[in-house]
Amino acid sequence: MATKFSRQRQAIWDFIKDRTDHPTAEAVYLGVKSACPNISLGTVYRNLMLMRDTGMIRTVEVGDGVIHFDPNTTDHNHFICTNCGKVIDIDGGDVEAIKQEAAAHFTGRIQGYSAYFYGLCPDCTKSAATKTTE
Amino acid sequence: MATKFSRQRQAIWDFIKDRTDHPTAEAVYLGVKSACPNISLGTVYRNLMLMRDTGMIRTVEVGDGVIHFDPNTTDHNHFICTNCGKVIDIDGGDVEAIKQEAAAHFTGRIQGYSAYFYGLCPDCTKSAATKTTE
DNA sequence: ATAATAACAGTAATCGTTACTGATTAAGAG
DNA sequence: CTCTTAATCAGTAACGATTACTGTTATTAT
Ligand SMILES: [Mn+2]
Ligand SMILES: [Mn+2]
Ligand SMILES: [Zn+2]
Ligand SMILES: [Zn+2]
Numbered sequence: 001m002a003t004k005f006s007r008q009r010q011a012i013w014d015f016i017k018d019r020t021d022h023p024t025a026e027a028v029y030l031g032v033k034s035a036c037p038n039i040s041l042g043t044v045y046r047n048l049m050l051m052r053d054t055g056m057i058r059t060v061e062v063g064d065g066v067i068h069f070d071p072n073t074t075d076h077n078h079f080i081c082t083n084c085g086k087v088i089d090i091d092g093g094d095v096e097a098i099k100q101e102a103a104a105h106f107t108g109r110i111q112g113y114s115a116y117f118y119g120l121c122p123d124c125t126k127s128a129a130t131k132t133t134e
Numbered sequence: 135m136a137t138k139f140s141r142q143r144q145a146i147w148d149f150i151k152d153r154t155d156h157p158t159a160e161a162v163y164l165g166v167k168s169a170c171p172n173i174s175l176g177t178v179y180r181n182l183m184l185m186r187d188t189g190m191i192r193t194v195e196v197g198d199g200v201i202h203f204d205p206n207t208t209d210h211n212h213f214i215c216t217n218c219g220k221v222i223d224i225d226g227g228d229v230e231a232i233k234q235e236a237a238a239h240f241t242g243r244i245q246g247y248s249a250y251f252y253g254l255c256p257d258c259t260k261s262a263a264t265k266t267t268e
Numbered sequence: 269a270t271a272a273t274a275a276c277a278g279t280a281a282t283c284g285t286t287a288c289t290g291a292t293t294a295a296g297a298g
Numbered sequence: 299c300t301c302t303t304a305a306t307c308a309g310t311a312a313c314g315a316t317t318a319c320t321g322t323t324a325t326t327a328t
Contacts, residue, residue: 004294004305025285040308045285047306063195065316066284079240092239098232102211102251105226110213111253117236118246125242138274138325159316174277179316181275199285200315 011035012047013056022060022068022078022087062087062116078114081121083128088121145169146181147190156194156202156212156221196221196250211248215255217262222255 011032016023023031029044048069051057060068062080068087077090095113103110120128145166150157157165163178182203185191194202196214202221211224229247237244254262 002305006294006306008307038308040310042286042309043307049286061195061197077236079236079242079244081242082245088240088242090236090240093236098235098249099251101232102213102224102227102249106213106222106224106251108213108215108222108255108259109253110251111216113249113251115232115236115247115249117233117240117244118248119242119244121242136274140275140325142276172277174279176278176317177276183317 008032008036008039008043009047011039012044013051016048016057016069017071019071020089022070024066024068026066028069060087060114077117079117079119079121081124082118083120083124086121086123090117142166142170142173142177143181145173146178147185150182150191150203151205153205154223156204158200158202160200162203194221194248209247211251213251213253213255215258216252217254217258220255220257224251 012028014035015028015031025041025045025048028048029039029041032039032044048057052059052069055073057069057071058073060070060078062068062078064080064085072089075095077093077095079088079090080086081088098115099110099113102113146162148169149162149165159175159179159182162182163173163175166173166178182191186193186203189207191203191205192207194204194212196202196212198214198219206223209229211227211229213222213224214220215222232249233244233247236247
């Protein structure tokens with residue numbers, strides 16, 4: 001009889017649960033405005049962090065100074081476009097193998113792991129190509 | 135005839151050039167105080183960022199909300215202790231192999247890469263062991 | 269030594285995030 | 299269906315790391 005499922009929390013969950021684009025708190029806030037017109041940014045942060053702490057979602061920090069949120073809690077890597085900033089999943093990589101590789105060169109005990117790959121995303125690669133040809 | 139090498143910049147470089155502990159700007163600021171008693175934190179930031187932009191050092195963002203600085207600009211991975219926060223180099227891993235592995239599962243062009251491993255560092259593993267035995 | 273300007277110290281501003289506070293409201297009990 | 303109460307809220311203030319501004323200082327070339 002502890003946790004109440006408020007309308008705001010439900011709206012935030014509905015918004016993020018199927019996302020694959022790793023929105024920021026600000027983006028969630030804007031996206032949830034239609035369902036909850038006067039929700040506050042603090043409420044969005046509080047709920048997102050609570051969802052992280054209870055394992056419903058995970059946070060992704062890609063180095064742009066902003067926290068991104070990800071409903072996909074399975075082990076996977078991320079690609080960040082240096083041109084447009086998009087954060088894209090890299091599925092199917094052998095995460096365990098990478099962990100083993102690093103463990104072989106370190107004396108401590110490795111528990112978690114997160115990797116970020118940088119470069120031009122498919123979209124930006126395409127527009128860079130059209131720009132050079134014209 | 136553009137860049138002047140100030141006493142402050144020299145002191146910052148002398149402080150960081152052989153470090154392997156990935157100090158923050160605040161730590162560099164404190165460490166450089168003996169050589170430059172009234173240097174300002176802004177000067178430390180400006181110079182560290184300038185050194186990064188010119189490739190003398192690199193920045194390391196491990197997810198603790200603070201930028202760490204690293205004079206080792208060669209490709210290498212990092213380990214972050216979840217207990218004490220230390221940032222430790224993992225040398226000798228096959229960085230290229232990891233990049234290839236990820237590239238195989240992604241359609242964009244991967245240029246850079248950085249990985250962070252989390253767990254208990256050797257020191258904290260040791261003290262955790264003594265605590266359980268006593 | 270002098271001039272030109274890169275770089276400085278000090279301080280104010282920015283921005284993402286967190287903490288506080290009095291008002292709502294979801295959910296279990298009767 | 300009320301009633302109670304504690305979880306959650308909206309609004310706003312505070313926070314901490316980083317960046318920007320401004321008038322002064324000091325490095326470098328002449
Ligand atoms: Mn993801
Ligand atoms: Mn390093
Ligand atoms: Zn892109
Ligand atoms: Zn440790």
